[in-house]
Amino acid sequence: MAKEYRKFTMTRKRSDWVGARDTTLRGTPMRVNAASANRAADEAQAMVRKMHLDISSQVNNLFKTPTAKNSIVKAPGKITTENVAMDASIASQSRILMNGLIAKWQKKFNLFGNDFAKKMVSTVDRQSSNDLKKATDKLSGGLNIKTDSLSERTRDIILASTDESSSLIKTIATDYTAEVKEAISRSISTNTGSLTSLKQTINDALQGKYKNHKNKAKNVALSQTRNAYSNIAASRMRDVGLDEYEWAHAGGSQKPNQYHVHELTGNTYRLSDSPVIDQKTQTKGKPGDWFGCKCYMIPVITFG
Numbered sequence: 001m002a003k004e005y006r007k008f009t010m011t012r013k014r015s016d017w018v019g020a021r022d023t024t025l026r027g028t029p030m031r032v033n034a035a036s037a038n039r040a041a042d043e044a045q046a047m048v049r050k051m052h053l054d055i056s057s058q059v060n061n062l063f064k065t066p067t068a069k070n071s072i073v074k075a076p077g078k079i080t081t082e083n084v085a086m087d088a089s090i091a092s093q094s095r096i097l098m099n100g101l102i103a104k105w106q107k108k109f110n111l112f113g114n115d116f117a118k119k120m121v122s123t124v125d126r127q128s129s130n131d132l133k134k135a136t137d138k139l140s141g142g143l144n145i146k147t148d149s150l151s152e153r154t155r156d157i158i159l160a161s162t163d164e165s166s167s168l169i170k171t172i173a174t175d176y177t178a179e180v181k182e183a184i185s186r187s188i189s190t191n192t193g194s195l196t197s198l199k200q201t202i203n204d205a206l207q208g209k210y211k212n213h214k215n216k217a218k219n220v221a222l223s224q225t226r227n228a229y230s231n232i233a234a235s236r237m238r239d240v241g242l243d244e245y246e247w248a249h250a251g252g253s254q255k256p257n258q259y260h261v262h263e264l265t266g267n268t269y270r271l272s273d274s275p276v277i278d279q280k281t282q283t284k285g286k287p288g289d290w291f292g293c294k295c296y297m298i299p300v301i302t303f304g
């Protein structure tokens, strides 16, 4: 066990002082910057909004075409074979339109996802390095410990975080466009009303999908930022020989994890020996690993 902190260097004065005592040295918090997490969430949501506005306007334009107007002019309940054939025409036109929009927005989200992930991960990486610098300055008694070098493990974590975030962002476009296409085709095939009421049904569906996926984009961006930060921070801590941390709870959360608040907060754990973070599944991990967890680490060194 001692091996873990032997690597960590302290000033002679400080190590003499702690050497004579049973004590715990406490660093400063390793905690994701809320403003940059929110900025990432805003960017992801703005992109979903762009996609929604484009798809909505193009779908609405389709219903201004003669095909649409001729397709659905009947009064409710008066469906004839002729009308069904015309409905099929608007159905196939909307399918063609949606296939084009799916390809267009998937391509845009593929580029956006890559940029988003690269930028987000490099931001939290820089933050974790700065936060670790502060923590080690305090722990070591002002010894200037280099915290910005990259180990093989940290480099791997950075790559894995980037991959995961970019693919989750891309998935938002995949899911959104697939659901919109499905909703439009279902609205057309089940429509028994006027063109106006069909348009209304479709626009309601578009709004609903937009709201869901905008929220999803926000949650993905926030949780990815938190995860990337805590994984990189933990790896960087180990890079400088820090294994122990105090579990700290972030205030202000709407639905704080009661188990984290009451059972884990304030305790000291090791990165090399993670505590259970979810009682039901007995999953082990560190702050930030469990879904929606906003807890964070304060690096510590225990003596005695």
Ligand SMILES: [Zn+2]
Pocket: 257, 260, 287, 288, 292, 293, 294, 295
């Ligand atoms: Zn938590």
